[in-house]
Amino acid sequence: MKKELFKGSIFLNPVPAVIITSKNREGKVNAFTVAWIGTVCTNPPMLSISIRPERLSYEYIKETMEFTVNIPNKYQVREVDYCGVVSGRKINKIEQLNLKIENGYHISAPFLVDLPINIECKVKTIIPLGTHDLFIAEIQGTHIDKSLIDEKGKIHFEKANLISYSHGEYFPVEKMAIGQFGFSISKNKIINEKFKHIKFYEEYRKDKKKRKKILKKHKK
Numbered sequence: 110m111k112k113e114l115f116k117g118s119i120f121l122n123p124v125p126a127v128i129i130t131s132k133n134r135e136g137k138v139n140a141f142t143v144a145w146i147g148t149v150c151t152n153p154p155m156l157s158i159s160i161r162p163e164r165l166s167y168e169y170i171k172e173t174m175e176f177t178v179n180i181p182n183k184y185q186v187r188e189v190d191y192c193g194v195v196s197g198r199k200i201n202k203i204e205q206l207n208l209k210i211e212n213g214y215h216i217s218a219p220f221l222v223d224l225p226i227n228i229e230c231k232v233k234t235i236i237p238l239g240t241h242d243l244f245i246a247e248i249q250g251t252h253i254d255k256s257l258i259d260e261k262g263k264i265h266f267e268k269a270n271l272i273s274y275s276h277g278e279y280f281p282v283e284k285m286a287i288g289q290f291g292f293s294i295s296k297n298k299i300i301n302e303k304f305k306h307i308k309f310y311e312e313y314r315k316d317k318k319k320r321k322k323i324l325k326k327h328k329k
Contacts, residue, residue, distance in 0.1 A: 123273035128179040131169040141166045142193030144274045154248040159241040165197040175216040180226035182270040215249035225254040225269045
């Protein structure tokens with residue numbers, strides 16, 4: 110595998126694309142898009158988002174120390190993009206996009222009703238980094254579309270038609286799993302049968318070399 114070396118830059122792709130909702134003390138609500146988001150702790154459950162200080166939502170969130178992460182599906186990608194490129198200082202994006210909001214259960218920041226997953230958060234720490242400040246927040250509660258939950262209580266995120274963001278473009282998340290946690294060393298017959306077609310990379314490389322040799326013979 111031949112590679113080219115780039116200088117230090119942001120090449121972590123793909124990443125989630127989410128809409129963050131927040132409300133200031135005057136009751137004004139704003140929505141803006143974030144792709145720099147991630148899980149940072151299991152117990153207590155925590156996540157982080159990075160925000161530029163000049164953003165309107167930065168002011169709202171720093172004022173109340175609360176926000177909601179709204180995870181969209183592929184049919185809401187225009188809303189996702191719009192909320193990321195239009196400033197809330199000029200346009201009320203909630204009204205412009207006719208986004209339905211509902212008050213949070215644990216925090217004052219509302220959530221977007223029509224987006225399948227909503228995560229209510231309280232900020233614990235803000236760390237200045239440079240162009241962005243890192244907001245580390247504790248998850249207070251999560252709203253999940255009931256149609257994604259089966260009779261056993263398992264959540265099927267693969268049915269939510271989620272999206273990812275990669276180098277300036279949006280992509281749908283595949284529905285078919287190519288593995289699951291621990292499958293590479295599993296002794297479970299059902300799991301092994303399900304993913305038996307998934308090989309280690311070295312096996313793929315060997316198969317590729319074999320195919321090349323066969324093709325060369327046929328060409329001769």
